[in-house]
Amino acid sequence: MTDRDFLAMEDWSPEEIGALLDLAARVKRGEVSGGLEKKVLAMVFMDPSLRTRSSFETGMFLHGGHAAVLEPGKGSWALETEEGAVMDGTAVEHIAEAARVLARYADALAVRAFPRGTDWAQEREDRVVRDFARYADKPVINLESSRRHPCQGLADAMTLREKLGETRGKRFVLSWAWHPKPLPTAVPASAAIAAAMLGMDIVIARPEGYDLDPDDTALIRQIARQNGGMFQLSGDCDDALVGADAVYVKSWGSLEHFGRPDDEAELRRGLRDWRLTVPRLRNTRGGKGVVMHCLPVRRNVEIDDAVLDGPNSAVVDEAENRLHAQRALLLELIGTRTTR
Numbered sequence: 517m518t519d520r521d522f523l524a525m526e527d528w529s530p531e532e533i534g535a536l537l538d539l540a541a542r543v544k545r546g547e548v549s550g551g552l553e554k555k556v557l558a559m560v561f562m563d564p565s566l567r568t569r570s571s572f573e574t575g576m577f578l579h580g581g582h583a584a585v586l587e588p589g590k591g592s593w594a595l596e597t598e599e600g601a602v603m604d605g606t607a608v609e610h611i612a613e614a615a616r617v618l619a620r621y622a623d624a625l626a627v628r629a630f631p632r633g634t635d636w637a638q639e640r641e642d643r644v645v646r647d648f649a650r651y652a653d654k655p656v657i658n659l660e661s662s663r664r665h666p667c668q669g670l671a672d673a674m675t676l677r678e679k680l681g682e683t684r685g686k687r688f689v690l691s692w693a694w695h696p697k698p699l700p701t702a703v704p705a706s707a708a709i710a711a712a713m714l715g716m717d718i719v720i721a722r723p724e725g726y727d728l729d730p731d732d733t734a735l736i737r738q739i740a741r742q743n744g745g746m747f748q749l750s751g752d753c754d755d756a757l758v759g760a761d762a763v764y765v766k767s768w769g770s771l772e773h774f775g776r777p778d779d780e781a782e783l784r785r786g787l788r789d790w791r792l793t794v795p796r797l798r799n800t801r802g803g804k805g806v807v808m809h810c811l812p813v814r815r816n817v818e819i820d821d822a823v824l825d826g827p828n829s830a831v832v833d834e835a836e837n838r839l840h841a842q843r844a845l846l847l848e849l850i851g852t853r854t855t856r
């Protein structure tokens with residue numbers, strides 16, 4: 517057992533991530549049983565989930581432990597997240613107490629908190645999950661924050677290794693997609709970090725105005741180079757897909773218009789063609805590029821039916837790997853015996 521948090525993949529070394537992925541593969545093959553008996557994971561969902569919640573609950577159960585799930589404002593007290601807040605509004609309890617109390621009951625905490633403000637300069641600090649980690653004296657797992665979704669990144673890395681075998685030098689294209697709403701950048705940043713840690717050549721294809729946070733772009737470039745991969749930005753989704761070994765389709769909002777959805781909608785008007793279609797997929801390496809998406813996906817908006825239901829699609833495998841990768845993570849963080 518360790519007192520480490522899992523807030524971002526880059527907080528762990530490529531060797532540590534590699535060891536987690538090796539363990540996840542053993543878990544998936546059925547070679548690891550037990551290890552979380554009498555362990556409790558307290559999960560706090562400030563935002564909805566299908567995969568994250570059900571895969572963590574299942575993982576704890578499969579290894580003999582228990583997951584307690586809280587949804588603040590829906591059966592548990594609405595939480596205040598601002599430090600120094602005068603709590604005369606709707607929030608009943610501060611995360612300072614919530615995190616400390618849950619840490620007395622549980623062996624680890626896990627928190628989902630999407631961005632909800634209007635100021636990216638504040639949101640990019642990832643205060644809610646980081647404050648949970650500061651207040652709790654137990655490991656804290658990020659279930660998706662403003663900046664990162666490391667559990668998704670871990671499952672993405674596992675899927676890339678499974679589908680491609682040797683990942684070094686292979687072409688990973690993160691391809692922006694149109695969507696009716698401006699979505700967070702946590703998934704695309706984490707997916708690119710995961711692929712960069714695997715030594716892949718990273719291409720980010722996005723329209724003008726849709727760059728990731730400059731620090732994230734710089735980090736992805738740095739991690740790619742450190743692991744022997746290249747990094748490239750593209751403004752043309754057709755060109756970017758040529759020769760791709762994996763294409764990760766994801767929509768995200770313009771950070772230049774963060775918190776101003778009407779301005780953002782104006783920017784994305786005319787970008788509906790940024791969608792993965794069968795003709796585009798044919799341009800990937802041998803037409804066999806692995807199609808990835810974190811889910812939930814908007815069919816025929818981000819990716820066409822024929823692609824999602826076709827032979828290249830790995831989106832359900834990716835979702836399955838959430839379970840195995842997180843089982844490995846839980847065993848590493850709070851397991852009762854060494855699994856290496």
Ligand code: CP
Nearest residue numbers: 565566567568810811
């Ligand atoms: N990919 C993912 O995190 O799915 P959920 O939002 O359903 O948990």
